[in-house]
Amino acid sequence: MKRSRFWLSAWFAAVLIGCFSFQWGINTAQAQTAVDPFTVAARDCLTQPSLDACDRAIAINSEDPIPWYGKFAIHEAAGEIEAAQDAFVKYDLATDYHRVLLVLSQQLREHLFFKNLLADENQPAALSQEIANxxxxANNTGLSAEQRQAAQVQLERLNNVRRIYDELKADPQKLTQSRQEAIAAMIDVREKFAEAIASDTP
Structure with missing residues (x-):
């Protein structure tokens, strides 16, 4: 049961990783400011503000939305509406690109979770016991309403895991197919993003 709880907890906790990754990235970037040309340029782009700094940051990494937003803000403040709109489109593209990658990365995490679940013959019984517990x-009137509600939410998640597990157990090919589809989608998104962002990259 402990192993089952470990994998289930790891799967649900994976969703939270993305929430903390952004702040971790900011902290890391701040620590590397002195040696990271992109961070220096992006900082100057936002705080100076400086179009030259924005363009330098974009030349280093056009996938990051920060300098595109800085460029938008500078053009907007100057009343250069067309240039501001164009920069905002690129900012939107960059943020959407990372958002889609996060979703696809989560799909690959789920693939690994279910792959491990299917590989261990003891997991179905452990999962069933966890659902029963x-x-x-959820039905224990001795618990507070909040505790019962939390248990009900967890129960729905566990039942969903069980449903997907049963489907994959009946047709293991679906697991391989889901991974291939996620990888293909990543490549497709990357190619389309590169084509779109390159149309106005300095």
Whole structure:
């Protein structure tokens, strides 16, 4: 049961990783400011503000939305509407690109989770026991309403895991197919993003 809880917790916790990754990236970038040309240029782009700094940052990494936003803000403040709109389109493209990659990365995490779940013959029984225990907690009137609600939410998640597990157990090819589709989507998104962003990259 402990192993089952580990994998289930790891899967649900993976969703939270993306939330902390951005702040971690900011902290890391701040620590590397003295040696990271992109961070220096992006900082100057936003704080100076400086179009030259924005263009330098974009030349280093056109995938990062920060300098595109800085460029938009500078043009908007100067009343250069067309240039501002164009920069904002690129900012939007960059943020959407990373958002889609996050979703696809989560799909690959789920693939690994279910791959490990299917590989361990003890997991189905452990999962069933976990569902039974959570069901008991959800119906336990001795618990507070908040605790029962939390148990009910967890129960829905566990039942969803069980449903997907049963589907994949019946047709293991679906697991391979889901991974291939996620990888193909990553490549497709990358190619389309590169084509779109290159149309106005200095």
């Amino acid at each position: 959570t069901q008991t907690a």
